[in-house]
Amino acid sequence: MTIAEVSRRYEIPVDTLRYYERIGLLPPVNRAKSGFRDYTEGDCQWVSFIKCMRAAGIPVEALIDYVTLFQQGDSTREARRQILVEQKELLQGRVDEQLRTLEYLERKIQSYDQWNPGAEERLLGLRAAE
Amino acid sequence: MTIAEVSRRYEIPVDTLRYYERIGLLPPVNRAKSGFRDYTEGDCQWVSFIKCMRAAGIPVEALIDYVTLFQQGDSTREARRQILVEQKELLQGRVDEQLRTLEYLERKIQSYDQWNPGAEERLLGLRAAE
DNA sequence: TCTTGACTTGGAGCCTGCTCCAGGGTGTAG
DNA sequence: CTACACCCTGGAGCAGGCTCCAAGTCAAGA
Numbered sequence: 001m002t003i004a005e006v007s008r009r010y011e012i013p014v015d016t017l018r019y020y021e022r023i024g025l026l027p028p029v030n031r032a033k034s035g036f037r038d039y040t041e042g043d044c045q046w047v048s049f050i051k052c053m054r055a056a057g058i059p060v061e062a063l064i065d066y067v068t069l070f071q072q073g074d075s076t077r078e079a080r081r082q083i084l085v086e087q088k089e090l091l092q093g094r095v096d097e098q099l100r101t102l103e104y105l106e107r108k109i110q111s112y113d114q115w116n117p118g119a120e121e122r123l124l125g126l127r128a129a130e
Numbered sequence: 131m132t133i134a135e136v137s138r139r140y141e142i143p144v145d146t147l148r149y150y151e152r153i154g155l156l157p158p159v160n161r162a163k164s165g166f167r168d169y170t171e172g173d174c175q176w177v178s179f180i181k182c183m184r185a186a187g188i189p190v191e192a193l194i195d196y197v198t199l200f201q202q203g204d205s206t207r208e209a210r211r212q213i214l215v216e217q218k219e220l221l222q223g224r225v226d227e228q229l230r231t232l233e234y235l236e237r238k239i240q241s242y243d244q245w246n247p248g249a250e251e252r253l254l255g256l257r258a259a260e
Numbered sequence: 261t262c263t264t265g266a267c268t269t270g271g272a273g274c275c276t277g278c279t280c281c282a283g284g285g286t287g288t289a290g
Numbered sequence: 291c292t293a294c295a296c297c298c299t300g301g302a303g304c305a306g307g308c309t310c311c312a313a314g315t316c317a318a319g320a
Contacts, residue, residue: 003266004318007131009190014267020308022269034315052234055227056227056232059306078161081242102180108214109211133296144297145278147296150281152299161298164285164287166286189276240276264320265317265318267315267317268314269312270311270312271310271312274307274310275306276306277309278303279303279304280304283299283315284297285298286295286296287294287295287297288295289294290291
């Protein structure tokens with residue numbers, strides 16, 4: 001599978017795929033005799049995984065650590081699990097905060113719907129953070 | 131209220147407060163004769179609002195638009211509402227994606243707990259994106 | 261064989277969003 | 291009057307994460 005095909009399949013720019021591999025976010029992909037990358041299904045699963053994690057905001061660095069450990073084999077299982085647990089907790093925290101903000105926005109928009117113009121300053125006072 | 135006090139109250143670096151004001155993310159703060167900023171409670175509510183929005187990942191640009199419109203008075207009510215609605219929807223989309231990723235991570239961690247070492251490759255196959 | 265399009269690398273550039281000076285004024289306590 | 295902490299501006303610098311480009315190689319069809 002060529003890089004262009006993978007790019008289309010996952011909607012990730014080819015430059016980004018190469019960049020990810022360069023920095024170790026994706027394990028090295030095998031090459032055809034020509035030197036062109038030839039992605040296996042296994043490679044694609046990594047691509048898919050990385051796409052998913054990045055879309056959720058998991059930092060590149062944590063993912064590089066994960067991939068690196070993975071390539072070192074079984075002995076790193078626990079360390080890898082730790083990364084996943086830690087990132088999951090961080091993500092949970094971010095999501096919680098965003099859910100609270102969503103509720104706040106909801107109320108604020110409602111106040112825009114209900115109240116008559118001129119109540120400008122009061123709108124702010126719905127309490128944002130803290 | 132001095133900038134240092136606001137900084138402590140909301141845990142935002144003074145440099146960031148000044149930066150926000152510079153780029154129009156916060157309405158201009160009144161100055162004492164000395165030229166020092168003197169934050170009112172109203173200013174603080176803006177700070178609080180901006181802090182909350184930024185923590186949820188709402189882009190600076192959208193917030194600048196909102197603040198700018200706000201300063202133009204009642205006639206911009208509807209445009210402001212629109213910004214809130216749009217950002218709320220974008221945020222909702224991001225949260226949905228993150229919730230899916232959280233579930234995925236949950237399952238992946240469980241598989242780390244249950245299965246014996248050596249099942250490396252299978253772990254990936256839990257399906258990431260798509 | 262020639263052309264055209266896809267692939268390669270390495271490095272530069274860019275965008276967002278801060279963060280950190282340098283150089284200089286202010287205000288209060290001793 | 292001096293010290294010392296705090297404030298100011300404008301601009302440079304930085305971190306994360308891509309994105310673009312030049313210069314060159316490869317391959318498949320006419």
